[in-house]
Amino acid sequence: MPSPLDRVRSALMDEGLQEALLRAATNNQVKVESLLRERPELAEAARRARRAKDEAIGRLEELIDEAMRSLRAINAEPHYAETPEEAREAVARIVGSGKLVVMSKSMAAEEAGIREYLEELGNEVWETDLGQLLVQLEGGRPMHTIAPAVHMTRERALRLVNEKLGANLPEDAGIEEIAGAARRFLREKIVKADVGISGANALAADTGAIVLVENEGNIRLVTTASPIHIAVVPVDKIVPTLQDALTVAIAQAGYAGLYPPTYINVIAGPSSTADIEQVRVWGAQGPKELHVVLLDNGRLRARETPLRDQLRCIRCGRCQFECPVWVHTANNWGGPVYGGPMGLNWTAITWSMEEASKLAFLCLGCGRCDEACPVEIPLSRLIRWLKTQAHRPGRS
Amino acid sequence: MLDPKLVSDLVARYMRDTGLPVPAPKEALYRWAEPLRLPREGPRYLYTGGLYQLMPYIQAMVKYLEKMEEGRAGRLALGLAGRLAGLGGLAKAVARPDKGLVAYSESVLRGIAGHLRRAGVEYAYLYEDDLYSGVILHDLGLDEDFTRHANMVYRRLRERGVESVITVDPHTTHMLRSVYPKYVDGYSLEVKTYIELLDEAGYQAKSGGEAVIHDPCLYARFEGVVEQPRRLLSRSGVEAKEPRRSRRMTYCCGGPIEGLAPSLSKRIARIRMDELRRVSSRIVVMCPICYANLSSVAPEGVEVVDLALVLGEPGA
């Protein structure tokens, strides 16, 4: 496997990638800037999100317990996983083998390597977010937290859907046609799927409700069409109340430049009906079972370090698009799941301090990410702290 | 890309031995002021922290390391065994910094000294006590070395009776104003940039024309130096123009990683250069790192100039 620094090096020599990133970043910068100017309520949502997240981090153990209780109370089944392996196992126990599984982009599921593991166990697994599907088809890694295929050109996407999905589109097929081919392919899978796996933007401890923001509509389908829905939720996504969870979703959409979001999903338990004799039974048009896998993977421990501030992150991805280094590297400057300013810190929390601290030396310390972050994470300060960790005895 | 560990070791070593991050002569820091005969005592002290003066030497070191990195032989010379052998060559290479860059840095500093005097700001100069701030140790995450160095610098300043300093670049300003207090017990120094002082004094230089402003990251985002240079320029008759990304959302020149990842650093500089020159072919900078990095990618006909020089020629 090439080292992260090797990946950065080849990214710098890939002119197509350079062009794609520059365009995406510039478009996003302009869009978010004008959104924030026109809608001051987004900055207000960000301020409230920050307060909610700070409170949650302060009493995380307690909120984890409360969330588990709330989930049980709405007939959902919580599972607690300290490590990625435990999360994989929990999901595998529910799914079994020989199943058709559809997923909507979840970075926590990436952390736990859930797709690969389920495939190993003999399941057919498909990503349904277009970008993430393209990443799956090319056997790559997500290159941005909300735009995983940000590195991909139309030509490359076309080749992938033709070669891997047998789409048979002509050479001059436009982006709309590519998306159409993916939709036709996925629609069939989604309808037939045995299990749908999602992530979450936030999980409300008071109610057990999960909130998911999206524009593609795939999350609604994945989380309702199959008899079983599994949500993989990292513990830092827990907030005290459903109001807080909605606030986080709004702020995330705004700072991602996707506002108003096309869909906000609130899921509080499996589907049910009480239409016959007012007796409630589970499993109506939506899933019959809802499982929530809570994943720690270093987060609770991170609270004892300066990285605690990173736990506020609402994954809007703005710090990546605004970073002068990320614009030339995408998530190649990062670990296996996360890259860029937020991604170095998340890599240190969830993957390897050693790797993250080496990558930190490419940070300019310019502070543009600090300025961009809706929840005021002092990203550049944390990344500088990662550098200090590289000098600790025993690290080469 | 250079090995950060290697660069860190090298810099830490020079810092421990000489107080400077590169093999440069000590006089390099105050030579610029010798013809000026500035007072040695006063209510405020000009503290340059040496960044302008060291830039030519740092550039020479980066070029040398880059060359070493390119060839396989270089890699060997910088390998563990050959590390010491490589250093002799480095010292020699750095001893011959670019003369143009040296002259430029010195003219900026003399320009600043002149503006302060004309604005009626009373100040003295530290000469041999104008020590390097240690900013590179902080940037490389070498906190132990940085703590030691910052405390030493602070002690020297206090022994000299300094209570108030005038800084001239964003990195040194950020160190003394926002970072030192976290590393030095009982720290107390008033820190102002010459830009803030000139602005407060209502200073008006004789200048003209137009220029696009490149805000340095640290001034704009961490030190609140944003409107002052704009006011100074407009009072002095310079029409200040804004690039797409300016003020608190200014865009980095790429300079801080020049020593570790030169090609990435250049790419960043080129993006910024394109953005700036679209607005004006005269680019105002306020930092020696911005100057070095942006001017290295400036096409024909585009001029990168320090604020101190835009405000008028040095004639202290």
Ligand code: SF4
């Ligand atoms: S660190 Fe801040 S800007 Fe970056 S993804 Fe997280 S919330 Fe968004």
